[in-house]
Amino acid sequence: MTGSQETPSFRLAYVPGATPAKWARIWNERLPDIPLTLLQVPAGDVPEMLRAGEADAGLVRLPVDRTFFSAIPLYTETTVVVVPKDHLITAADEVTLADLADEVLFHPLDDVFDWDSPPGEPAFERPATTPDALELVASGVGLLIVPQSLARLYHRRDLTYRPVADAPRSSIALSWPEEATTDLVEDFIGIVRGRTVNSTRGRTAAKAEAEAEQKRPQKQGGARQKQAAAKPTGGKPASRTSRGRAGSGGGAKPAKRGKPRRKS
Template sequence: MTGSEESPSFRLAYVPGVTPAKWVRIWNERLPDVPLTLVQVPAAQVPEALRAGEADAAFVRLPVDRTYFSAIPLYTETTVVVVPKDHLITAAEEVTLADLSEEVLFHPLDDVFEWDSPPGEPAFERPATTPDAIELVAANVGLLVVPQSLARLYHRKDLAYRPVTDAPQSSVALSWPEAATTDLVEDFIGIVRGRTVNSTRGRAKAPAEQDQGRPEPKGTKQKPAAKSTGRNPRARAAGAKQAPKQAPKRGKPRRRS
């Protein structure tokens, strides 16, 4: 390698609420010579980061532009409403949007949901970020509907949350520019999909690996040689058929004169 060549590295972006630790751990075990750099990016800014080459792949919230990006859906989150700890809603195990119709609900500018018709009473203003909205909920000014991971990320002791059964849901996916599907991207896809370390899907096999995977042609296997005992097989067979020798008979004792 010349001094002008850069060492390989992998940059992984992720939106708030996603925890990539388990995939990063597997990456470090399998590719210890390729450093992985994590970059947290607001959900709305991830497409720009990928287009600009600031990350090789990213954990995003769907939808994405499928004309430019590839995406592998991973899971869908439960939607919850964040409330003050002493709110009446905490008496229920789960609620519906109808239960929130008379509540003031915040819709921050970075809201991950695309509401057809925002539920609840409109707040006096839209907070700039979800953390700002959390602060307002703690001040007992209104409530907030978010994916459960964000409720956990911004958890406070004076707040609680309950599932909203009929609210929109947020799905998380691994995404990357389709035209930039590099070998390292394929490696990370394999990790996310749960492929074993021996899987070569998406990567070219080395010649030695190809030879190892080929079946041996018929007729080339040699049978193990029989062990030699130093005796003729016919003699061994004849000896096996011989009757066992009988003990000699004892004579009658002589009389003394």
């Protein structure tokens, strides 16, 4: 796999609904010399992109193949049901799957939920994509359960949504091939985990700290050299007491003061 260290940029793939803008801004502030390339791709395509080395990391929907990928869960989304604005469900602030039992519910081929038993009445067909399913919801022939981020991403004026209290939830994670944990991947991990630029756990901060440690002994050594240069080369300096003592060191003796002359 081509590592991010061998490319001019860090490539981040992300699934529809994921919002990398905040982390991208922090990346650009901390690593302005390494461009961050954002690649929005269908959820099912992200794992193959990472395996093929076409992206360095990805914001994915769990689960992932943990025998190949590392993953850091980031957040779990609210699940909602998308309905026409004039639907009876809009009278409630929140619904349950039991409330939807008699409704036709679409399960598109790119459905992000792994249903054990799909709720609602089965639709006459499975739409290819979530946007296709929303077109059918707008026509009044069924409803759609999705993560809230997708309801917002594909917002339409004639549709609205309500939370589904007991529906499965989708979680977003940062994922990358475990064998391709590069320095740039570590940098991005530090950003999504909220580490500060001065954090000792961050790669950049750790490198700066190591460089500072290398400089400290040099500064101390320089100070000792200056102190050594300031000392006389002929041995220890004489103390003030020894310099002032009479008869010491062979120097000239101070002249004795005579008795004062008496006035006549």
